[in-house]
Amino acid sequence: MTQTRPNVQASAPIHYHLIGIAGTAMASLAGLLRAAGHRVTGSDENVYPPMSDQLREIGITYAVGYRPENLRPVPDRVIVGNAISRGNPELEAVLNERIPYTSAAATVKEEFLRTRKPLAVAGTHGKTTTTSLLAWALESAGLDPSFLIGGVAENFGTNHRLTDSEWFVVEADEYDTAYFDKGPKMWHYLPYVGVVNNIEFDHADIYRDEEAYRFAFSRFINLVPGNGALVAGWDSPITRELAPKAFAPVESFGYSDDSAPGADGHPRWTARDVSFGPEGTRFTVEHAGERWGEVVTPLTGAFNVRNCLAVIACAEFIGADRAGVLEGLRTFASVKRRMEVRGEAGGVTVIDDFAHHPTAVRETIEAVRQRYAGRPIVAVFEPRSYTAQRREFQEPYERAFDHADQVVLAGLFHPERYTAETAINPLQMVEHWKAAGKEAWFIPGPDDIVAHLAPRLTHGEVVLVMSNGGFGGIHEKLLAALA
Numbered sequence: 001m002t003q004t005r006p007n008v009q010a011s012a013p014i015h016y017h018l019i020g021i022a023g024t025a026m027a028s029l030a031g032l033l034r035a036a037g038h039r040v041t042g043s044d045e046n047v048y049p050p051m052s053d054q055l056r057e058i059g060i061t062y063a064v065g066y067r068p069e070n071l072r073p074v075p076d077r078v079i080v081g082n083a084i085s086r087g088n089p090e091l092e093a094v095l096n097e098r099i100p101y102t103s104a105a106a107t108v109k110e111e112f113l114r115t116r117k118p119l120a121v122a123g124t125h126g127k128t129t130t131t132s133l134l135a136w137a138l139e140s141a142g143l144d145p146s147f148l149i150g151g152v153a154e155n156f157g158t159n160h161r162l163t164d165s166e167w168f169v170v171e172a173d174e175y176d177t178a179y180f181d182k183g184p185k186m187w188h189y190l191p192y193v194g195v196v197n198n199i200e201f202d203h204a205d206i207y208r209d210e211e212a213y214r215f216a217f218s219r220f221i222n223l224v225p226g227n228g229a230l231v232a233g234w235d236s237p238i239t240r241e242l243a244p245k246a247f248a249p250v251e252s253f254g255y256s257d258d259s260a261p262g263a264d265g266h267p268r269w270t271a272r273d274v275s276f277g278p279e280g281t282r283f284t285v286e287h288a289g290e291r292w293g294e295v296v297t298p299l300t301g302a303f304n305v306r307n308c309l310a311v312i313a314c315a316e317f318i319g320a321d322r323a324g325v326l327e328g329l330r331t332f333a334s335v336k337r338r339m340e341v342r343g344e345a346g347g348v349t350v351i352d353d354f355a356h357h358p359t360a361v362r363e364t365i366e367a368v369r370q371r372y373a374g375r376p377i378v379a380v381f382e383p384r385s386y387t388a389q390r391r392e393f394q395e396p397y398e399r400a401f402d403h404a405d406q407v408v409l410a411g412l413f414h415p416e417r418y419t420a421e422t423a424i425n426p427l428q429m430v431e432h433w434k435a436a437g438k439e440a441w442f443i444p445g446p447d448d449i450v451a452h453l454a455p456r457l458t459h460g461e462v463v464l465v466m467s468n469g470g471f472g473g474i475h476e477k478l479l480a481a482l483a
Helices: 024-035 051-057 089-096 104-113 127-140 208-224 237-245 302-317 321-329 356-371 391-400 426-435 445-458 471-482
Strands: 015-019 039-044 079-080 100-101 116-124 146-153 158-161 168-173 174-179 181-182 193-196 229-233 250-254 269-277 278-288 290-297 338-345 348-353 377-381 405-408 438-441 461-465
Touching: 015 089, 024 079, 024 146, 024 158, 024 302, 024 445, 051 348, 079 089, 079 104, 100 104, 104 146, 104 174, 104 250, 116 127, 116 208, 127 146, 127 168, 127 302, 127 321, 168 302, 174 338, 193 208, 193 237, 193 302, 208 237, 229 237, 229 302, 237 250, 269 302, 269 356, 278 302, 290 302, 290 321, 290 445, 302 321, 321 426, 356 377, 356 391, 356 461, 356 471, 377 445, 405 426, 405 445, 426 438, 445 461, 445 471, 461 471
Parallel strands: 015 039, 015 079, 079 100, 116 168, 116 193, 146 168, 193 229, 229 250, 250 269, 348 461, 377 405, 377 461, 405 438
Antiparallel strands: 146 158, 174 181, 269 278, 278 290, 338 348
């Protein structure tokens, strides 16, 4: 269920209409606007769970299909989703009738962040988990934060909440804002504390090259005020390079103080005596060489140790209760589609993960290996994102699967968008893995993957399915076949 608090007034109530309301971010914004007392309507084409359920639960009606008549009565302001482009009949009517319009990110800024202290979590990897973990840690510390997250935080059962707290935790995405605002969403979020976990070139459909991608983050860093803080991941070379340009104090964090030093030396927040196990991770946190506390968390993997350090640095800067923060880390229930166990059948565990960048794929496989030590890892990957299908990322993807025992590579998503020169070559990738001694297959469709794997999974394997899309419901199909 969504957890918004009715009538937490942000401004005088008006009528907002959201074009593309069923997208994850737009549906969440609709919930926040409704909680603030506004009238909310919207429209979309393909509306399905979980967003359709979320909209119904919070009492928001919407039209299916884009039509000018959806704008009757004329709303005070239209929010145009970033998937909406010129030629959309409803958008064309907004422009022709000169109805005031804006973007989702700009609305979040003006309605909710302007009067609060935003804790904005950015970075190429780990944003959703870190944002969810920070919100839960502050909740456990009694700070009652509002939040807006790009995934469902399982502790809250929702991806958004509005309270009367001064703290607002927001996932700061570097993807573009709207057809009329091609800058990243994170530039709108007025960070009081800006968290930058890491920076590694991604979203080749939006950014022409790494230099443009770096600039997006350098400007985000530049937005943090002098009385705020930049929480910076020191294990990321680009973050380490950009952080000293901040006008705010820098709270750096790294896996250990053996992390590469930057302009102000080694990271201030570090982990010691890290121990991974089937139930999670335990480690000691040090701050500037002094012991801060002992962390126990159900999360697994080196990247989640870094996520915890980022949360601790942020929480400590704003004065959150230390015992409450540690309790939040201990009781964190993760995020849907982040190493989410979808089920077990016939002694086989099926895990779903959103990983799609080569680094995320590699670290997710390593984390699964740490949690399920001694069990064979079968990695199933759908190259669905623009990055995942581009030829320049082929070699990093080949290396990303080093710790998997078997690899199944699915077909490209919309292969007609690419040429032989611009797309990855699945057959070459499979041959690379086979030459390295792995069992590997290229099987384009999810149903064929299930038919291929089910009889080969005998007992004890962990099947890690990685895709940033629905992947044809492969998880349920595989579990049903195994059962």
